[in-house]
Amino acid sequence: MLLIYSPNSPFARKCRILIAEKNLACEMAVHLPFAADTKVPDYNPLGKVPALVTDDGRKLFDSRVICEYLDGIRPTPRYLPEDFNERINVKRWEALADGTADAIATLVYENRRTDPSKRSAEWIARQQAKAEAGLAEMAHELGDRPSCTPSGYNLADVALGCLVLFLDLAGKFPMPDFQVRSKHPNLAAHAERLMQRPAWQASVPPG
Ligand SMILES: N[C@@H](CCC(=O)N[C@@H](CS)C(=O)NCC(=O)O)C(=O)O
Secondary structure (H helix, E strand, O other): OEEEEOOOOHHHHHHHHHHHHOOOOOEEEEOOOOOOOOOHHHHOOOOOOOEEEOOOOOEEOOHHHHHHHHHHHOOOOOOOOOOHHHHHHHHHHHHHHHHHHHHHHHHHHHHOOOOHHHOOHHHHHHHHHHHHHHHHHHHHHHOOOOOOOOOOOOHHHHHHHHHHHHHHHHHOOOOOOOOHHHHOHHHHHHHHHHOOOHHHHOOOOOO
């Protein structure tokens, strides 16, 4: 297998963590989607990372499909529960965390416009509101539990952790400081617990 990723991507980090936690053999290749000579569209027509080339030659995207694939080929330990209702709960958490990351990515791209006069303050505010609402909902739903869902550490926690730890790049990326540690200390504490695992330490976004 071959994973195409960029080191800062919270979406790609989900896949990198599953690969490490499951001890899967997978080559890793860094491709930056915004580089002028990027090869990402050779792997994903949408031009986004992550993408995964399977051993039988399929090109998979996006991170949710890749994570489900990785969990399917090596189901121990399981990151998506077998039970239907539990699995839907985990996938809902993943959609919430990834959707929040999507809003933040959109906001960053808008702030990176080469001509600042083309930046839309309205569009930025809309994305920021989505991100804040997503974080608030996750903080509320997590409460003081040690994992997002009753089934323990799984893909819900991976998606949440990758999002929260991506926010540490606020000084390096053109995005607001969402002040997770003061506004949502339970999210920050959860991310810190995850950071004790080797797979998380090995995949810190450099910024
Ligand atoms: N829903 C996608 C989102 C992937 C995504 O937005 N990746 C960003 C990097 S963090 C990207 O490649 N952006 C390039 C672009 O939007 O053209 C997933 O989960 O894989």
